[in-house]
Amino acid sequence: MYSRIATYVAQFVPRSLAPRIAGIEIASTFVRAVTIPSDDGSCEFLTVTLGDSARTGGAPNTRALTDALRTVRLKLGSLHAVVSVAERKTFLYETVARDVHHIREAIESTLEARVPLRAEDVVCDGEIVRTVPEGVVVAVTALPRADVLAIHTASRDAGLMIRAIETESHAFARAVLHSTEPESVLLVDLGAHATRIAITDHGVVAYAASVDFGVKLFTSAIMKRLSISEGEAEAIRMQRGFLLGDGNRDVVEALAGPVSALRDEFERHRSFWNHAPDLEVSRLPISRVILGGAGAATHGIAEYLSDALGLPVIQADIWAHALRGGALPKMTASEALDYGTAVGLARRYRPTDPW
Amino acid sequence: MVNLLTEEMRRERTKRYIRAVGDVWLTVLATSIALLGLVLIPVYIMARSAEEEGAQYLAAAVQIAERREQLGALQEMAELTERVRVVSETQRSRPYMSRIVQTVSQSASPISISEISLTAIAESAAAVTIRGTAASRAALVSYTNDLKDVPEISALSLPVSAYAGDRNAPFTISFRWSEPAP
Numbered sequence: 001m002y003s004r005i006a007t008y009v010a011q012f013v014p015r016s017l018a019p020r021i022a023g024i025e026i027a028s029t030f031v032r033a034v035t036i037p038s039d040d041g042s043c044e045f046l047t048v049t050l051g052d053s054a055r056t057g058g059a060p061n062t063r064a065l066t067d068a069l070r071t072v073r074l075k076l077g078s079l080h081a082v083v084s085v086a087e088r089k090t091f092l093y094e095t096v097a098r099d100v101h102h103i104r105e106a107i108e109s110t111l112e113a114r115v116p117l118r119a120e121d122v123v124c125d126g127e128i129v130r131t132v133p134e135g136v137v138v139a140v141t142a143l144p145r146a147d148v149l150a151i152h153t154a155s156r157d158a159g160l161m162i163r164a165i166e167t168e169s170h171a172f173a174r175a176v177l178h179s180t181e182p183e184s185v186l187l188v189d190l191g192a193h194a195t196r197i198a199i200t201d202h203g204v205v206a207y208a209a210s211v212d213f214g215v216k217l218f219t220s221a222i223m224k225r226l227s228i229s230e231g232e233a234e235a236i237r238m239q240r241g242f243l244l245g246d247g248n249r250d251v252v253e254a255l256a257g258p259v260s261a262l263r264d265e266f267e268r269h270r271s272f273w274n275h276a277p278d279l280e281v282s283r284l285p286i287s288r289v290i291l292g293g294a295g296a297a298t299h300g301i302a303e304y305l306s307d308a309l310g311l312p313v314i315q316a317d318i319w320a321h322a323l324r325g326g327a328l329p330k331m332t333a334s335e336a337l338d339y340g341t342a343v344g345l346a347r348r349y350r351p352t353d354p355w
Numbered sequence: 356m357v358n359l360l361t362e363e364m365r366r367e368r369t370k371r372y373i374r375a376v377g378d379v380w381l382t383v384l385a386t387s388i389a390l391l392g393l394v395l396i397p398v399y400i401m402a403r404s405a406e407e408e409g410a411q412y413l414a415a416a417v418q419i420a421e422r423r424e425q426l427g428a429l430q431e432m433a434e435l436t437e438r439v440r441v442v443s444e445t446q447r448s449r450p451y452m453s454r455i456v457q458t459v460s461q462s463a464s465p466i467s468i469s470e471i472s473l474t475a476i477a478e479s480a481a482a483v484t485i486r487g488t489a490a491s492r493a494a495l496v497s498y499t500n501d502l503k504d505v506p507e508i509s510a511l512s513l514p515v516s517a518y519a520g521d522r523n524a525p526f527t528i529s530f531r532w533s534e535p536a537p
Contacts, residue, residue, distance in 0.1 A: 005369070005373055006369045006372050006373055009372075009373050009376050009377075010372075010376075012376070012380075013376055013379075085359070123359050123360075123361050124359075125357045125358055125359055126357075127356065127357050139357075141357045141359065143359045145361070148359055148360070148361060148364075152360070152364055161368060161371055161372070161375075162360065162364070162368065163368065164356070164358040164359075164360060165358065165359040165360055166356070166357045166358065166359060167357070167359075170356070170357055348356065
């Protein structure tokens with residue numbers, strides 16, 4: 001009922017007074033936020049580092065999170081937010097419902113088997129992936145209720161109104177994938193300390209995983225091999241990267257180990273997806289890979305992975321749909337790749353949507 | 356799209372939104388009223404000033420009217436005084452006037468006199484005209500005869516038309532009053 005009232009009330013709110021919506025990615029060590037005020041305007045972005053107390057890996061430190069969210073609100077002037085939670089805390093699986101009217105029933109009947117938590121301790125939601133002869137394939141996402149409450153409390157204390165909570169993969173997919181074609185796409189967010197792997201089916205995230213393997217390993221390997229500082233190693237990774245050639249032999253040899261490990265990880269998840277051990281319907285094979293995150297800017301890595309996996313591997317274009325004709329933000333391409341999740345969150349609602 | 360907010364959180368979010376919109380509109384309304392009030396203050400001051408000016412003008416007009424009235428009354432009083440003085444003077448210098456009035460009024464006939472006027476007033480004589488109404492023709496005849504019997508009255512004249520009416524006939528009698536020589 002309240003939702004209908006809100007929708008009615010929203011008609012009387014001038015579009016110019018619509019609150020700014022911030023897309024806020026909450027990671028264990030930082031909070032990254034983006035606002036896209038209008039379709040043709042430039043966006044604003046901000047990264048706030050969480051204190052050491054936040055580096056627990058478990059439940060978020062509410063006070064540190066509140067402070068970070070308050071900073072986002074004050075600096076970006078946003079009152080509404082769409083927030084993402086870390087992938088490692090969520091449970092994502094696919095199930096088949098008899099029809100659209102039995103989705104809730106299908107989720108409830110499978111939740112206990114797929115999520116190692118009591119049903120009352122979990123918040124879950126489903127999204128229709130596709131229709132098959134057996135019924136409707138639904139991607140179910142579940143998150144511990146305690147985590148949802150912690151984020152909600154921190155946001156409320158920071159003066160932010162949360163309009164939605166979703167996983168990082170859902171947001172990242174919205175930022176980099178611009179079609180709902182009948183295909184499966186492997187999305188990779190190669191972050192500094194961890195890599196998120198998600199597979200979309202008909203444009204919907206149907207599988208997600210997170211591995212403790214980040215681009216910092218590339219930098220460390222170059223530092224060790226060439227005995228140089230971290231800054232120099234970062235510059236070499238970006239400029240020379242994994243380009244094969246006589247002049248770059250040292251760097252390629254240094255990166256061979258981590259890049260091979262990354263390739264193996266992709267192969268493992270592709271194999272898991274293709275064999276569908278947990279679903280009674282067949283899946284479409286992965287047709288392409290989209291590479292995002294800071295590591296995607298490593299020179300030559302997309303070409304190498306494309307050869308190794310036998311699939312087209314392309315670098316994510318974060319701004320392609322986020323800014324329709326607007327000026328590009330003042331950040332490097334590598335930094336932009338880091339903001340993929342936050343941009344996806346900010347794009348969940350249209351800028352002119354008051355509600 | 357997936358949304359991991361609980362039902363309670365979504366309800367709370369919606370309520371907060373409605374409340375926020377309501378607050379904004381109320382603030383806009385209150386600000387508008389306050390601004391309108393501010394704009395009306397000069398208007399009120401101007402209206403008040405105009406009202407005071409009107410009242411002052413009215414008071415001045417009343418004062419002037421009262422003054423004029425006062426002056427008018429004084430003038431009238433002066434005129435009356437002048438008339439009284441003239442009458443008194445006349446009575447003093449012409450003592451026969453009261454005898455004329457007494458003579459023409461002391462008739463037993465049923466007539467009523469409405470006017471006695473004296474013209475060509477001299478020291479011991481005057482032309483007198485009497486106007487009035489006679490109850491009947493007989494009364495008029497009787498009254499005329501009574502006047503003719505008075506020795507000071509001469510040249511009495513009564514138009515014949517006065518006898519035309521039988522009842523309540525208006526009449527005008529003219530005669531000359533002469534004081535006997537001392």
